[in-house]
Amino acid sequence: MLRKPRSRTPRSDKLFAAASRILPGGVDSPVRAFKSVGATPVFIVRGRGARIEDEDGHTYIDYVMSWGPLIHGHAPRGLLKTLAATAAKGTSFGAPTELETRLAQRVATLMPSMERVRFVSSGTEAAMSAARVARAATKRDKIVKFEGCYHGHADPFLVQAGSGAMTLGVPTSPGVAAAAARDTLLARYNDLDSVERVFARHRGQIAAIFVEPIAGNMGLVPPGDGFLPGLRAVCDREGALLVFDEVISGFRAAAGGAQQIFRIRPDLTCLGKIIGGGLPVGAYGGRADLMGLVAPAGPVYQAGTLSGNPLAMAAGLWSLEELSPGLYTHLAQLGARLAAGLADAARQRGVPLQVNAFGSLLTPFFTDQPVRDYQSALAADTGAYAAFFRGMLARGVYPPPSQFEAWFISGAHTSRDIDKTIAAAREAMRNVEGRK
């Protein structure tokens, strides 16, 4: 007779059972449910710095960091003070406040391509609205996106490659109208030829290319040499707009985002995550002539009851003001140390592993082949990642509960945290090795 092992997280298990009776799947965003790693989620009570604590009193070194926003760690003192002072004056007015102008000015200083900025409440809204502006500006309907890139859950982006050789989109989700998917064309990340083929087939019909300049939603996949300049050149030649979705890379890859590092000026940029400092914020912006189309300056309608919310603006301002060259040096050092440590831990156990890393972002892919696009990411052994994840969680480290997500390091992480994480990884790799 097998006895059910006693749970290490009885309170979380109970809370998840209760949540599952009222929230679909027990969560408000799918990846939180731990489904792809064969586990059930731990419920969090608090976070401080690089650590989170669950309902059963376990603490973890956190590498999810709310999926990217928390570049300064959990609950930094200065942020809490700012939030309290702002909240004391009222939480929302539905009327302009100075905070919106100040945050927009800050964004424009860090990212000079952002000549005009519109705040929204999520990255999804930012991408959806940027698509509307691009279509209005070019009077064309089609957009190009890359397989494995994520731009939020608006209909035109929930699209995968059709069964044909290339490009014509089909919905990835029931409920997305075939018509909404049809105007989204798919190309392959890091493959300019695939972009050329799409343009050749739909000449004069493509409004914009949407791209994560550093892809973070198929696991981390940095752009290869020439990829981003190539996209810029294609857009210029074809009269299409280049839209950088920097919801992850903005303020993380560098204070000025991937566009600063790779010296590419996109026509429009989507922001989210760090720009809200852990509160719900997104933004889109770019060329003044394009953003001049947005209501009430122009005819392209887009609005939001809580857009530019004072608490969210104050959190964003605080977070951007805390960015410093020293922070990025620290993040890069920790990222390099963790990437090398994970690779080494795998090597010791003979586990095939490719660690993709860029500054404070990384993904260990359980495969022996380089990962440069969605196809090669899918070659990773998700069962191995699941075993590794569970081994890490049991040892007090909280990595993303999916093979195809980036790990996020914050300024609150220390090299001691990284070394503890590597030590846990050395042991957790045994779970992976044991599966063979």
Ligand SMILES: *Cc1c(COP(=O)(O)O)cnc(C)c1O
């Ligand atoms: C998270 C993310 C989004 C969506 O942002 P939400 O705030 O979750 O709607 C869009 N694009 C990218 C690149 C993201 O990582």
